[in-house]
Amino acid sequence: MSVNPGLIERLRERGEAPDVTLARTYMPILQLDENEPYPPLAMGYSVFRAPGQSPSSKFQISPRGAMTIEYAVWYDWDIQHLFDLEHVWVHVDGDGQVIGVEASCHGNRVEMIAGDGLPQMAGTRPMLISEPGKHAHWASADILRDHPGAEVGAMCGELAGRDGVHLGNRFAESGAFTATPADHRLARLKNRRDAFVPSFEFSPAADDIALVSWPELAAWIPARVRHLLATLPDAVPHIRAVFLDCGDTLVDEGTEVKLPGSEIVVAGDLIDGARDVLDALAARGYRLALVADGPRETFENLLGKHGLWERFEAHVISGEIGELKPSPKMFSSALDRLGIDPTNAGSTVMVGNNLSRDIRGANDFGIMSVFFKWSDRRTHLAQNPAETPGHTITALDQLPPLLDMIEQRLGASDRGRMEAVA
Amino acid sequence: MRATTGIPMADEMTLFAVGAGATVTAWALSALITRYYPGEPALAEDRVNYRFINGFVDVGDLPCRIALWSEIETRKVELKNDWTVESFNLPGFNRRLDFSGFWHRPTRLARWCRTTLVPPETGDYAFRLATCGGVHIWVDGVLAARFEPFRRNAEQQTDIVLPLRAGGSEIVMLSEDLAERDTNWYVELTALSPVHAGLPVPGGASEADMATLMTLATSVRPEREFQTSGSLRLVFDEPATKHVRIVGRVQQSVHMRDKPPLYSVEALLLPGQSAVMLEGIDALPDGYHPLDLTFEIGGARVERHIGFALLRELAPRVRPETLDERKAEALAYAAAHGELRVGRALAALAGGQPCDGTIEAIILDTLAMIDERRDCSDFVMVPLLWLYGANGDALPQSLAERVRKSILGYRYWVDEPGNDVMWFWSENHVLCFHVSQYLAGRLLPDAHFSASGRTGREQMAVAAARLDKWLTSVESHGLAEWNSAAYYPIDFIGLLALFQWAEGNIKSRSGKLLDRLFTMIALHTLGGVSAGTQGRAYDKELRAGPLTELAPFATVAFGEGWLNDGVAALPMFAAGDYAPPAQLSRHAVPPAGKAFLAHYVQGYETAARLALYKSAAVQLSASVEGGAGKKGHQQHLVDVRFAGHPFARAWVNHPGEDDPWGHQRPSYWAGNGVMPRVGQHHDTALLLFDLGTSPRVDFTHAYTPVDAFDELRLENNWLVLRSGSGFAALTASAPITPVTEGPGARCEFRAHGKRTAWAVLVGELAPRAGLNTVFHMLENVALTHSPETHRAELTRPDRPRLVLDYIQGLSVDGQSKDWTQLTLDPLVTEIGVSPLH
Known part of the structure; x- marks a missing residue:
């Protein structure tokens, strides 16, 4: 049986490294907000008995006394991204007394002082406040609360998940891990699900943080990130695919030119925003399938000429399938070609302009339906409940924020089901 | 005396204590020094992508700013002590030394300032300095700080140290900025440890x-x-x-x-x-x-x-029955009483008056504005072109020739060289520039346009392509400046001109957008006053009742309301062919016993989700979701308007600045310093503010002008207002306290706290019912709020339970109130209203 190297247990299994007793003696106690979703998991220490470059941060270390112990603190998540590595530096004199504590705070190294030149101490261990969601260090809760410009609440709420997967670190920069657009989206989604209102009441983190040498932690982090990325799709309910119609959804049917004497369309203009929306969906890593009625040549001509044919991972076209929407065959084929189990149809979305074909077909199949109410060439009135769209948009720029909203609600049964306004 | 530096002795000074964290606001000021500063004419990069986020596209740096940065690199600023004190800035209403304003041309701004700082003992003292422009500070004649970010309207901060002497050190400060139209010009000098600031007492004063x-x-x-x-x-x-x-x-x-x-x-x-x-x-x-x-x-x-x-007449006059008659009335009013801007000239000539001295003077003023390429000259170029096209024959030949010359010499877009600060980058300006170019080209097809080098025919073709993009964008995305009393009239300038003068597709599309604008106006106008949530708001419209440029459009269109001297676009409506859909009058003046509910979205990527409840007596309008906790701009989010009085209006916001009379964006009343989470369900809105751990202004407040209401009473932490048969009841999770002094007296109620919930309920009263009826109903209404979870719950008998969660948004009886219908055209439904007995 293969062993997943990204599990925290793998780190705990490491043998005792030199100086571990020393590191344990001065190990910082981090105090977390009561609503903090992301506790620290591990610390990687380095002991400096002479000046030197920190192995895990951009800073030079100059011991003020006999030694400085650097703790690189690993959290899986910051409220705005996956990957978070913070730092604490404890300066110790020849008598073993702590004579100074510095710590990372939004990219800076800041002296931690809450009176008498030190933060609050529990014996030899400094006690630091870990900023809600962001994990910047503060010497006391009062200092954090009084700090002007700290938009902690916004970062933990509206701005949660802003960055996706953090790539501005030595591991990603050296290629130890990377992230696809879908990884970024799912990371953002998880952060947004975890968005919270800080209490600004703090209590010590559980004392089960793995303490290892920095090389051991550094060796583990890439595996850890890869593990987190690999488990995200199952951990975070998300939209598994977006199915799009073509005529009057991406291409203006009013501009279509047909091959004389045939039903094959040879040219047509894109609807305003069609390229933008496909770019936006691609940037978010949505899997896209074209689900359209007509001969294949039509769509190759229309989308190919605009360079958009290749944006779709699958092309499900009635001319090839042999049936038109709302036939379930069109939708089952789309799921099949993307390798999505039909039981997960409820986490896919169909976008189209035709109530009796796109919307009815999606609704019947249990796919979420989005009606693009744009052209007047088809009716806007549902003839029966099966044609009633789950959602309606009137411009393509509305689709990405709508998918964001749908995705945030997926799997959130405690938050209630969708309800139409008006 | 310290004759060398002219420092007054301490006993000749008025001393103001400046505690740690407080700002130095006692200054003697020179006159304002201004200088036209255009920089080198240049082509600007055309960054307009027709995606207006918060009403703007990205701007870039103008020639004047590039010239300034170049100058700063090499200049040396000498201390000046020979200036005359023109006035004083005294502590009290603003923690900043604030000279913000609006300049139409690129203008260098400077002001010398003097104070004396008296520390407890001689030594170095730390201060935090914030400005968007540039600051030099001399202490006792020696330059001690120089900070010159010059980032347009974007505050920059630095920490400085000033060496102060125990007996007092003379501080001379040069504050500078570069104006490109609206300019946040201020200095905020925060003492990080206590000092005193002293001002010399001038002769004749104590x-x-x-x-x-x-x-x-x-x-x-x-x-x-x-x-x-x-x-x-x-x-x-x-x-x-x-x-x-x-x-x-x-x-x-x-x-x-x-x-x-x-x-x-x-x-x-x-x-x-x-x-x-x-x-x-x-x-x-x-x-x-x-x-x-x-x-x-x-x-x-x-x-x-x-x-x-x-406003001389608090009750509006009875207006004529038909749209044509109302248009004629408005045209005559504008010709007789309109502001002396080109719209008045247009009204007069369209009404058949000859070109008299007044009209000629107006046109010459307009041409000066255009020739100097002042900011906003595009707003007057469009009606000038209309006038020239429709009534050019009525102008004396020499004047007509001057108009023609100005038209041909104008800069119509950023791809034509210039060194002005004309604002090309907002939703409304983009339209007016394109319409100007289109009309100018159409009127003078064979003439040579000097800035572009094109013929008129070519200009028109270029403009038509650009207009197609603007129209497509707004057709798809709606307006980022939704419901704006300041900017809808500007959109009307462009759209009415297109409807009147363009052909084919551009004309018909303009007509459809005009219909859409009038639909939104009809929905948000009550009792002749256009109100409601707005994408960009200013005090001068929010507190103006029917005295906005927008309100008379509703008057003419729907037959109820006031006329005023605003002529930015109304004469074009009155003189033109466009007619709003007749059925909209029903939305403007709801029938008794009914209320309209409306939902729609506006702005790129559904920037705003708008909810409206409107009955004959009162309306509640909100922009819900989006941006909670972020720094706000000019978004006016929750608004209550009553039919009973032209100034009966109320809203809740977080002040964006200290000064109740300030003009920042956001200001004290217009927009929000920190955006709240907002939810609205029918006649009830909930707001959750999280101002952060150390907000600049640590309260939220309600605007409820006592003078405009028939009754107003604060009791059991419910602030209840009545105007006519409409009422609103406001409560908050913190104690609501009236402001009894200063500019807030009689209009401001505050709730202190960093995490605060507000609830706003509106409704109608039966005849003879009054505030007691409302308070009786409120006995069973409860707003509960948990600051820890930042979740508010409102319960009211026989009504669904409303919960607004700061993270999750609004739920109604436990169901998330998500917006599934994203439509630019309002979804309007009608429900019955049961007045309170």
């Missing part, structure tokens, strides 16, 4: 006089929220101790600041008096007027800028 001036400037406000005639009574919190000379001026509107004041008056505030009458406001037209005040005792003088509304 230390007590300085304190009097400070109090007067801080507390001055009109006695009433609106004036109806005669005199303007200003009131103060404390009586004067000496004779105070007061000078008041009302300047021309922002587009005509180069003209003499509309109104100028002097008055004397006598010892013991706490109010003064400014006579002669009868000379002014109806309007919301900015009032510049100077208070003077001896040689000591302070300035203050406030505003007031003047």
